[in-house]
Amino acid sequence: ANFGSSSSNRxxxxxxxxxxxxxxxxTIQYSLTERLSVILGARFEQLTQNVSYITTTLPDGDDSDxxxxxxxxxxxxxxxxxxxxxLKFSASKTYTLPQFKEKVPIIYEDVAQAYRGNPDLYPSxxxxxxxxxxxxxxxxxxxxxTAFGKIIQNPINEMFENSSSNDITYANTGEKATxxxxxxxxRKDIFxxxxxxxxxxxxxxxxxxxxxxxxxxxxxxKVNNENGFGALFTFKESKLTGASNFLxxxxxxxxxxxxxxxxxxxxxxxxxxxxxxxxxxxxxxxNQVDKAVNKLDFILNSSLTxxxxxxxxxxxxxxxxxKRVQEQGEVPGKEAVGDIxxxxxxxxxxxxxxxxxxx
Numbered sequence: 532a533n534f535g536s537s538s539s540n541r542x543x544x545x546x547x548x549x550x551x552x553x554x555x556x557x558t559i560q561y562s563l564t565e566r567l568s569v570i571l572g573a574r575f576e577q578l579t580q581n582v583s584y585i586t587t588t589l590p591d592g593d594d595s596d597x598x599x600x601x602x603x604x605x606x607x608x609x610x611x612x613x614x615x616x617x618l619k620f621s622a623s624k625t626y627t628l629p630q631f632k633e634k635v636p637i638i639y640e641d642v643a644q645a646y647r648g649n650p651d652l653y654p655s656x657x658x659x660x661x662x663x664x665x666x667x668x669x670x671x672x673x674x675x676x677t678a679f680g681k682i683i684q685n686p687i688n689e690m691f692e693n694s695s696s697n698d699i700t701y702a703n704t705g706e707k708a709t710x711x712x713x714x715x716x717x718r719k720d721i722f723x724x725x726x727x728x729x730x731x732x733x734x735x736x737x738x739x740x741x742x743x744x745x746x747x748x749x750x751x752x753k754v755n756n757e758n759g760f761g762a763l764f765t766f767k768e769s770k771l772t773g774a775s776n777f778l779x780x781x782x783x784x785x786x787x788x789x790x791x792x793x794x795x796x797x798x799x800x801x802x803x804x805x806x807x808x809x810x811x812x813x814x815x816x817x818n819q820v821d822k823a824v825n826k827l828d829f830i831l832n833s834s835l836t837x838x839x840x841x842x843x844x845x846x847x848x849x850x851x852x853x854k855r856v857q858e859q860g861e862v863p864g865k866e867a868v869g870d871i872x873x874x875x876x877x878x879x880x881x882x883x884x885x886x887x888x889x890x
Contacts, residue, residue, distance in 0.1 A: 547582070548581065548582040549579075580596070582596075629701065655687050677714045691814070702754050704747070782798055796833075824851050840889075844882070854874070
């Protein structure tokens with residue numbers, strides 16, 4: 532990436548990044564009983580991430596290099612309760628790698644906010660586990676409930692820099708984050724009719740939703756020791772950035788076959804996410820939070836012939852407001868201030884008609 536003007540005295544900023552992963556896998560699958568099977572696995576990986584950059588404050592350039600050998604074990608097990616029901620348990624160790632732009636100390640100007648990368652940012656380590664029950668009433672149908680948990684060491688978050696400009700940067704903001712939740716998924720046929728010519732009419736739906744609890748400690752001393760900037764966190768703990776407490780998706784579909792090569796499918800799709808933490812506040816600045824959003828889409832697809840297809844797509848029918856607020860009223864002593872709007876916009880609705888011909 533290059534930033535600057537075309538004049539002879541231009542300001543030149545650039546960065547280059549490369550990521551190399553060399554790994555090997557090993558798995559063992561074993562049936563302990565007729566009902567219980569286990570897959571043990573491990574990934575052995577040499578990871579190298581190098582970023583070099585030139586900035587206005589570092590005209591001679593600098594770099595941020597990270598290298599580590601990872602051993603990432605995993606376990607997947609399944610217990611068959613009946614022909615239609617299973618219990619599943621899995622556990623694994625993974626990591627979250629910073630993006631290149633998150634490691635480059637160059638100001639990135641968004642529409643209403645400026646971001647600066649942190650060369651001292653490093654991956655977080657994740658320990659994951661989930662336990663699920665699944666039931667298959669018939670082919671194509673599913674009911675499942677999954678409980679899951681995660682422990683994250685050295686979690687990465689967006690946070691405000693301690694500066695008058697209130698730029699946002701990235702840091703490993705604490706020692707540990709804890710995640711726990713439950714997810715429900717249902718796929719079901721409301722009805723299915725098949726005539727004498729084996730042509731079908733089917734109304735079906737699928738829905739999935741989850742509740743997520745997240746909590747992490749915020750350690751300003753850790754940030755001070757590991758990075759070239761301070762972190763006077765407004766709060767001692769917080770949720771994880773980018774995580775909503777509630778997520779939901781639902782689809783209702785009607786499919787009708789007129790002939791072997793002529794059919795129509797209409798789908799109404801709905802999605803929702805609740806408020807989610809965007810940026811962690813520092814120096815008595817409240818957290819920035821993205822407010823909840825509902826989204827509704829309509830998709831119509833029709834096969835007119837074997838080769839010709841017609842489509843109608845109406846995206847974002849509700850056209851909700853995407854709003855980010857600064858929760859200044861949550862800061863001790865500033866309760867009367869309330870929420871301050873940082874950004875507020877609508878993405879607009881999108882209506883498209885498509886015609887495809889396959890040769």
